[in-house]
Amino acid sequence: MPEMEQPKKVADRYLKQEVLGQGTYGVVFKATDTKTEQTVAIKKIRLGKQREGVNITALREIKMLKELKHPHIILLIDAFPHKENLHLVFEFMETDLEAVIRDSNIFLSPADIKSYLLMTFKGLAYCHDKWVLHRDMKPNNLLIGVDGQLKLADFGLARIFGSPNRKFTHQVFARWYRAPELLFGAKQYGAAVDVWAVGCIFAELLLRRPFLQGNSDIDQLSKIFAAFGTPKADQWPDVTKLPDYVEYQFVPAPSLRSLFPAVSEDALDLLSKMFTYDPKARISIKQALEHRYFTSAPAPTDPAKLPKPVHKQDGKSSYGKHEAITVLSPPRKLRRVMPERGRVDSLKAHVDKDQQAPMSLDFTILAERPPNRPTITSADRSHLKRKLDLEFQ
Numbered sequence: 190m191p192e193m194e195q196p197k198k199v200a201d202r203y204l205k206q207e208v209l210g211q212g213t214y215g216v217v218f219k220a221t222d223t224k225t226e227q228t229v230a231i232k233k234i235r236l237g238k239q240r241e242g243v244n245i246t247a248l249r250e251i252k253m254l255k256e257l258k259h260p261h262i263i264l265l266i267d268a269f270p271h272k273e274n275l276h277l278v279f280e281f282m283e284t285d286l287e288a289v290i291r292d293s294n295i296f297l298s299p300a301d302i303k304s305y306l307l308m309t310f311k312g313l314a315y316c317h318d319k320w321v322l323h324r325d326m327k328p329n330n331l332l333i334g335v336d337g338q339l340k341l342a343d344f345g346l347a348r349i350f351g352s353p354n355r356k357f358t359h360q361v362f363a364r365w366y367r368a369p370e371l372l373f374g375a376k377q378y379g380a381a382v383d384v385w386a387v388g389c390i391f392a393e394l395l396l397r398r399p400f401l402q403g404n405s406d407i408d409q410l411s412k413i414f415a416a417f418g419t420p421k422a423d424q425w426p427d428v429t430k431l432p433d434y435v436e437y438q439f440v441p442a443p444s445l446r447s448l449f450p451a452v453s454e455d456a457l458d459l460l461s462k463m464f465t466y467d468p469k470a471r472i473s474i475k476q477a478l479e480h481r482y483f484t485s486a487p488a489p490t491d492p493a494k495l496p497k498p499v500h501k502q503d504g505k506s507s508y509g510k511h512e513a514i515t516v517l518s519p520p521r522k523l524r525r526v527m528p529e530r531g532r533v534d535s536l537k538a539h540v541d542k543d544q545q546a547p548m549s550l551d552f553t554i555l556a557e558r559p560p561n562r563p564t565i566t567s568a569d570r571s572h573l574k575r576k577l578d579l580e581f582q
């Protein structure tokens with residue numbers, strides 16, 4: 190009989206299990222933390238030989254991510270280099286909101302939708318309060334635990350490791366959640382970009398399909414204007430100053446009610462405030478949390494009682510099986526795109542640029558006000574260097 194293969198232990202601590210999937214930066218696998226017996230998800234990010242890519246800026250960002258502690262933010266438990274990869278250890282989550290939305294066996298009541306939104310808003314409000322933007326809010330970045338708790342994931346990776354090239358397929362779908370000021374090339378943007386994205390997620394929960402599905406940036410703006418009307422000068426006075434501004438043919442706004450015929454007045458009012466064109470006039474996430482939508486009936490469902498796909502795969506596999514159903518999220522595989530091997534140099538370049546966050550970042554710091562970044566002490570610096578030197582010899 191062949192000897193049983195011993196499970197692989199990473200960094201003398203994590204027992205590797207199956208691969209969960211592959212994202213923009215590398216593979217994610219399930220593991221057991223032998224120190225705590227906790228199940229974790231480890232994101233393995235390929236650095237190649239370019240360990241200098243993880244510079245002090247990256248260390249500062251990783252440190253900041255570790256300090257984001259909130260019931261609705263995915264916890265970064267550990268970060269360490271191993272072989273030619275950086276490993277980020279997160280708490281393990283059972284499913285994500287995209288799988289919920291896509292599962293045609295799940296009925297989402299107004300109270301369920303309110304519950305998912307409330308958790309999303311709370312997590313985002315915490316980050317905005319710390320002057321941290323998410324910048325890539327989309328349903329598959331909202332992970333859901335066995336207890337039904339929703340947590341925001343995928344902070345910071347693009348900022349630390351470089352932004353994925355926009356030719357990558359998965360970016361096409363990120364576009365659907367992109368605020369109009371970003372599509373017009375705004376370099377200075379704020380928390381309002383996340384509010385727009387969450388508005389799109391709200392709409393997607395109601396419609397059970399992505400709301401504004403542009404197939405290019407220009408088409409995305411056309412879809413937005415078809416839904417809300419071409420912005421008039423008094424609605425968004427500064428739009429003409431944006432770098433990529435082009436004039437669009439005037440289309441009047443259809444009534445928001447015609448787009449969301451079945452929703453409550455409160456939900457409609459909140460949606461209209463989240464889809465305000467002028468980012469300065471758009472509702473903030475804090476104001477949104479205080480909106481009467483969250484206090485009026487129905488009360489949000491207790492997260493433990495929220496409907497979830499039995500297995501994560503169930504939600505995903507429903508795609509394509511029911512062709513008559515207008516669930517238009519892409520098949521998972523389309524979004525599993527890896528950065529090319531030779532891209533490490535450009536990744537490093539992005540890291541070095543620090544504040545100049547390119548368009549497709551997952552996360553960034555608010556441009557208007559410097560955040561309270563964690564101080565990197567010389568002890569941190571030498572600790573990292575020691576770790577990297579050991580691991581990359």
Ligand SMILES: Nc1ncnc2c1ncn2[C@@H]1O[C@H](COP(=O)(O)OP(=O)(O)OP(=O)(O)O)[C@@H](O)[C@H]1O
Nearest residue numbers: 209210211212213217230279280281282329359524
């Ligand atoms: N903390 C986690 N717990 C459980 N599964 C996870 C966790 N983080 C990621 N996954 C799963 O691992 C796979 C890859 O995730 P990853 O975040 O790298 O990419 P993605 O979100 O699918 O795509 P993108 O890189 O475009 O955001 C997905 O199936 C995702 O649901």
